[in-house]
Amino acid sequence: MKISSREIKKAGLKTWENFKRVIPAILSIFILVSFLKVVVPKEFYAKIFSGIPILDALIGAILGSISAGNPLTSYVMGGEILDQGVALVAVVAFLLSWVTVGIIQLPAESLILGKKFALVRNLVSFVSAIVIAILVVLTLSII
Amino acid sequence: MKNQIKKIISGNFTFFLIVLIGSLVVYFINPTLVGEVFSVFFSLLRKITPILLFVFALIFAFNLFIKPKVVAKYLGNEKGFTGWLVSIAGGIISMGAIYMWYPLLADLREKGMKDSLIVAFLYNRSIKIPLLPFLVHYFGLVFTITVTVYMILFSIINGILVDKIINTNKKI
Numbered sequence: 001m002k003i004s005s006r007e008i009k010k011a012g013l014k015t016w017e018n019f020k021r022v023i024p025a026i027l028s029i030f031i032l033v034s035f036l037k038v039v040v041p042k043e044f045y046a047k048i049f050s051g052i053p054i055l056d057a058l059i060g061a062i063l064g065s066i067s068a069g070n071p072l073t074s075y076v077m078g079g080e081i082l083d084q085g086v087a088l089v090a091v092v093a094f095l096l097s098w099v100t101v102g103i104i105q106l107p108a109e110s111l112i113l114g115k116k117f118a119l120v121r122n123l124v125s126f127v128s129a130i131v132i133a134i135l136v137v138l139t140l141s142i143i
Numbered sequence: 144m145k146n147q148i149k150k151i152i153s154g155n156f157t158f159f160l161i162v163l164i165g166s167l168v169v170y171f172i173n174p175t176l177v178g179e180v181f182s183v184f185f186s187l188l189r190k191i192t193p194i195l196l197f198v199f200a201l202i203f204a205f206n207l208f209i210k211p212k213v214v215a216k217y218l219g220n221e222k223g224f225t226g227w228l229v230s231i232a233g234g235i236i237s238m239g240a241i242y243m244w245y246p247l248l249a250d251l252r253e254k255g256m257k258d259s260l261i262v263a264f265l266y267n268r269s270i271k272i273p274l275l276p277f278l279v280h281y282f283g284l285v286f287t288i289t290v291t292v293y294m295i296l297f298s299i300i301n302g303i304l305v306d307k308i309i310n311t312n313k314k315i
Contacts, residue, residue, distance in 0.1 A: 003207065011207035014238075019199055024159035026195075031162050034183040038176065071274055072198070076191070079281030092290065099269035100294075105241055112245040113252070113261070120308050121262055124301050132293045139289050 022070045029073050033080045040084075053089045053137065057130040060090035064097030065126055074098035088140075093133035100125040194280050201273035202238075209236050215247055218256065218264065230260040230302075231295055234267025241268060258309055259302035266298035 049056045064074065074095050082091045101122050102109065109118040170177040214233045237244065248261050270291055278287045 007207060011203055014206045015199060015203040018202055021155060024155040026191075028155075028159045028162040030184050030187050030191075031166060031180070034180045034187065035166075037183050038179045071269070071271060072195075072277055075274070075277045075281055080187075082281070096269075096290075096294070100266060102241070108245060112249050116309055117258060117261075117305070120305050121265065121301075124262075124305050124308075125266065128297045128301055132290070132297055135293055136286070136289050139293075140286065143285060143289075 022072055025070060025073050026076060029076055033077065037080070037084065049087055049090050051087070053087070053134055054130070056087045056090040057093040057133040060093035060133065061097040061101075061126055061129045064094040064129065065101040065103055067098055071099050089133045089137045092136050093129050096129035096132055097126060100129060191280075194276050197276055198273055201276070205236070205238055205273055209238060211237065211239060211243070215251075218247075218251055218260075222257075226257070226260050227263060227299060227302075230263040231267050231298060234264040234298070235270045235272065237264075237268055241265075244268070257306060259306035262302040262305045263298040266301055267295065270294055 049059060067074070078091045078095045081094075082088060103122070106118055106122060109121075166177055166180070214237050217229050218233050244265075248256070248264065252258070252261060275287060275291075278290075282290075
């Protein structure tokens with residue numbers, strides 16, 4: 001398979017555009033997460049999250065659904081809040097709903113693929129984020 | 144499409160500027176706190192930079208070798224088990240903003256692609272191979288594999304479910 005220099009340049013430009021889009025977001029999240037790490041005591045998270053898996057997953061899924069941006073940002077946030085002591089089930093639901101539920105994209109999806117399709121798809125994705133989060137934690141506890 | 148990307152870039156940059164200005168304001172009130180915050184920030188940055196570079200190298204390789212036109216050619220043309228397989232694989236390897244894919248999927252639906260396969264494609268877009276090293280770094284390999292397998296499995300379940308709900312409502 002021969003690749004022309006034009007194709008390499010095109011792929012490089014596309015990656016550069018992606019880089020420009022992601023880096024400011026990641027740096028911002030790093031600064032905010034650093035503030036959280038220094039200012040907010042770890043016990044605070046225990047107060048937000050109940051310790052009841054399904055409820056924690058629900059809170060995580062709601063937070064993930066209303067957030068938007070590159071999945072990289074959600075991995076950083078998820079990883080850091082897990083480090084702060086937030087339950088894994090909540091973090092997984094947060095990560096999954098961030099990438100599978102698109103509240104921000106909903107108007108565009110409704111317009112092009114149909115309102116009913118977009119609403120049902122996002123609702124089903126939201127519920128499955130909670131179900132998968134619980135299944136992942138159960139699976140990891142068995143492995 | 145280009146306007147959409149420009150909007151996101153400028154939005155992200157504005158957000159970054161707001162965070163920087165906010166940090167500067169806090170610095171004038173409590174310099175020790177901001178010093179501590181930025182020490183945590185730089186240690187995070189040191190930890191992440193090598194993985195980030197690796198991730199962008201993978202994104203470059205994907206941009207170079209995977210062409211949206213090739214993915215689109217196979218999507219919607221297959222039915223049954225192969226249809227599921229193509230939708231799942233297509234979703235995983237597809238790159239670019241999700242907005243780019245909506246018109247194409249609408250077009251493929253008119254040509255006979257089932258809603259269930261569109262759902263599977265969109266769900267699997269969440270699995271991004273170039274980003275997996277990041278997930279492995281934060282959560283470990285076993286976690287990454289477990290989540291990925293469940294996501295692929297649920298893309299099929301969700302596809303069937305959404306198709307059933309939409310068509311049941313159509314019948315009523």
